[in-house]
Amino acid sequence: MILEVTDLRKVFRGDFVAVDGVSFAVPVGGSLAIVGESGSGKTTCARIVAGLERATSGTIQLDGLDVKSDRRARARVVQMVFQDPYQSLDRRQTVSACLDEVLAFHTGLGRAERRSRIGELLELVGLDQRHAGVLPRQLSGGQRQRVAIARALAPSPRLLILDEAVAALDVSIQAQILNLLVDARAATGVGYLFITHDLSVVRHVCDEVIVMRRGRVVESGAVEKVLDAPTADYTKKLVGSIPRPGWVPARGGTRA
Amino acid sequence: MTLALASPLRFPARRLAALGWATTVAGVICALVVLVAVFAPWIAPHDPNAVDPLNAFAPFSAAHPLGTDDLGRDLLSRLILGSRTSLAGPLVVIVVSGAVGTALAVSAAWIGGWFDAAVSRVLDILFAFPGLVLAITVAALFGAGFLAPVVALSLAYVPIIARVMRAAALRERSLPYVEALRVQGFSGWHICRRHLLPNLAPLLVVQAAISFGYAMIDLASISFLGLGLQPPAADWGLMIANGQPSILAGFPQQSIAAAVAVVITVVAFTVVAERMAAR
Ligand SMILES: Nc1ncnc2c1ncn2[C@@H]1O[C@H](COP(=O)(O)OP(=O)(O)O)[C@@H](O)[C@H]1O
Numbered sequence: 001m002i003l004e005v006t007d008l009r010k011v012f013r014g015d016f017v018a019v020d021g022v023s024f025a026v027p028v029g030g031s032l033a034i035v036g037e038s039g040s041g042k043t044t045c046a047r048i049v050a051g052l053e054r055a056t057s058g059t060i061q062l063d064g065l066d067v068k069s070d071r072r073a074r075a076r077v078v079q080m081v082f083q084d085p086y087q088s089l090d091r092r093q094t095v096s097a098c099l100d101e102v103l104a105f106h107t108g109l110g111r112a113e114r115r116s117r118i119g120e121l122l123e124l125v126g127l128d129q130r131h132a133g134v135l136p137r138q139l140s141g142g143q144r145q146r147v148a149i150a151r152a153l154a155p156s157p158r159l160l161i162l163d164e165a166v167a168a169l170d171v172s173i174q175a176q177i178l179n180l181l182v183d184a185r186a187a188t189g190v191g192y193l194f195i196t197h198d199l200s201v202v203r204h205v206c207d208e209v210i211v212m213r214r215g216r217v218v219e220s221g222a223v224e225k226v227l228d229a230p231t232a233d234y235t236k237k238l239v240g241s242i243p244r245p246g247w248v249p250a251r252g253g254t255r256a
Numbered sequence: 257m258t259l260a261l262a263s264p265l266r267f268p269a270r271r272l273a274a275l276g277w278a279t280t281v282a283g284v285i286c287a288l289v290v291l292v293a294v295f296a297p298w299i300a301p302h303d304p305n306a307v308d309p310l311n312a313f314a315p316f317s318a319a320h321p322l323g324t325d326d327l328g329r330d331l332l333s334r335l336i337l338g339s340r341t342s343l344a345g346p347l348v349v350i351v352v353s354g355a356v357g358t359a360l361a362v363s364a365a366w367i368g369g370w371f372d373a374a375v376s377r378v379l380d381i382l383f384a385f386p387g388l389v390l391a392i393t394v395a396a397l398f399g400a401g402f403l404a405p406v407v408a409l410s411l412a413y414v415p416i417i418a419r420v421m422r423a424a425a426l427r428e429r430s431l432p433y434v435e436a437l438r439v440q441g442f443s444g445w446h447i448c449r450r451h452l453l454p455n456l457a458p459l460l461v462v463q464a465a466i467s468f469g470y471a472m473i474d475l476a477s478i479s480f481l482g483l484g485l486q487p488p489a490a491d492w493g494l495m496i497a498n499g500q501p502s503i504l505a506g507f508p509q510q511s512i513a514a515a516v517a518v519v520i521t522v523v524a525f526t527v528v529a530e531r532m533a534a535r
């Protein structure tokens with residue numbers, strides 16, 4: 001297992017239990033979805049695994065690594081892609097500077113080697129040298145999220161947390177990014193902790209799924225099993241709300 | 257209050273800033289003033305300290321375009337040389353208060369908790385002190401001259417810069433890219449130095465440029481009160497003060513020329529700064 005979370009609890013402000021005894025695991029190169037309505041504690045779990053938040057209790061094992069070890073070592077095991085592609089990149093930093101900073105920090109590569117590695121990373125996420133010298137504001141939301149994925153993959157992590165990573169994107173762009181994630185996992189063997197409130201995107205990217213409600217896991221298992229034959233009432237309700245084919249997404253602000 | 261002294265200048269400056277040509281003119285004036293200060297000894301037609309009692313209160317002439325003062329010194333030359341200390345003082349004030357204020361603001365915003373609370377409290381206390389009064393007190397205690405008022409004013413300007421920068425640093429710090437950098441394993445020092453500061457730099461430049469005008473007026477006031485540079489130094493604030501007795505004698509050129517130099521420079525810098533702030 002690359003990630004083993006056992007009996008995780010998070011209590012905010014002394015009395016609000018956001019995560020209440022959650023356990024899950026991601027096998028090496030595996031892909032686990034955490035689904036549930038907004039407010040069910042998914043992001044809190046992700047932030048604790050990423051080291052952005054401290055658990056109230058419970059254990060987290062990352063690749064056998066002690067999670068209290070230094071942040072640089074942790075960053076080489078687990079990386080994260082955030083929901084908002086518009087603000088998760090430094091607006092003053094070009095794409096290549098952004099990737100180079102990470103490579104210089106995490107790898108012993110020289111300048112020329114980093115340059116070629118940047119080329120590889122861009123290619124991995126479906127961008128090319130034309131995008132290397134531009135600033136985030138010159139990119140679309142989908143392209144920015146590709147850069148964020150490239151940055152997260154730069155230290156060659158074993159686990160990538162994707163917290164609603166496609167939620168802010170247009171539906172057609174979502175599909176592209178989901179395909180990219182499938183390809184990137186095949187190419188690099190990175191594992192995913194894929195967090196979403198939208199069940200319709202789970203099947204494509206994940207092997208396993210846990211369903212969270214009010215900080216607890218209400219159902220877990222293989223994606224096919226849980227989505228095709230849900231047992232918990234809550235899961236049935238969630239599955240029932242997945243849009244059917246022919247449903248027209250009502251979204252504005254289309255940007256490719 | 258330090259700012260209250262210069263605040264009447266804010267509004268005309270703002271309105272002027274809406275006009276493109278005003279900004280251009282202001283920018284040219286700023287550049288000219290700086291050039292004059294840099295090349296002052298080469299530009300000045302006469303030795304600014306050459307006393308010529310027989311030629312005191314000379315009227316405008318080709319040799320003395322602004323006339324001479326009570327000691328027969330060439331006013332234009334004194335005005336030109338005076339631009340150096342008159343610009344250097346506010347420059348030191350904004351560099352020192354900008355550096356200290358930003359360092360305090362960013363570390364307070366980054367570290368947060370009790371440190372932020374302590375820094376904010378100290379800034380509030382400093383803020384409550386009128387900067388000019390502080391500077392005058394320090395100059396009175398440590399002796400008049402260039403350094404004491406400038407150091408005191410730098411201190412007085414720290415909370416003005418720090419307040420704005422802290423609010424901006426808090427906003428910047430809460431952007432998702434900062435968390436992304438933390439997940440990347442970068443240290444707080446690295447994130448502050450390589451990401452927060454460069455993103456805050458444009459705001460700092462604007463704040464410093466706005467403060468420049470205020471600092472210039474404050475320092476001129478201190479010189480005027482006799483607590484800044486001492487005669488025979490050429491300094492605009494000092495020239496305004498030294499020209500006073502001459503006004504009674506019917507020769508207001510010295511005070512007027514220096515006052516006009518201060519006002520034009522302050523307005524020009526403020527217009528440019530407000531224009532930058534509006535972008
Ligand atoms: N820093 C925080 N302080 C207090 N409450 C929080 C904090 N972060 C999240 N919460 C609360 O915890 C609950 C779970 O939030 P979150 O993990 O973001 O859910 P999800 O990602 O599933 O939408 C929510 O009710 C939210 O309001």
Ligand SMILES: [Mg+2]
Pocket residue numbers: 039042043044164
């Ligand atoms: Mg969330």
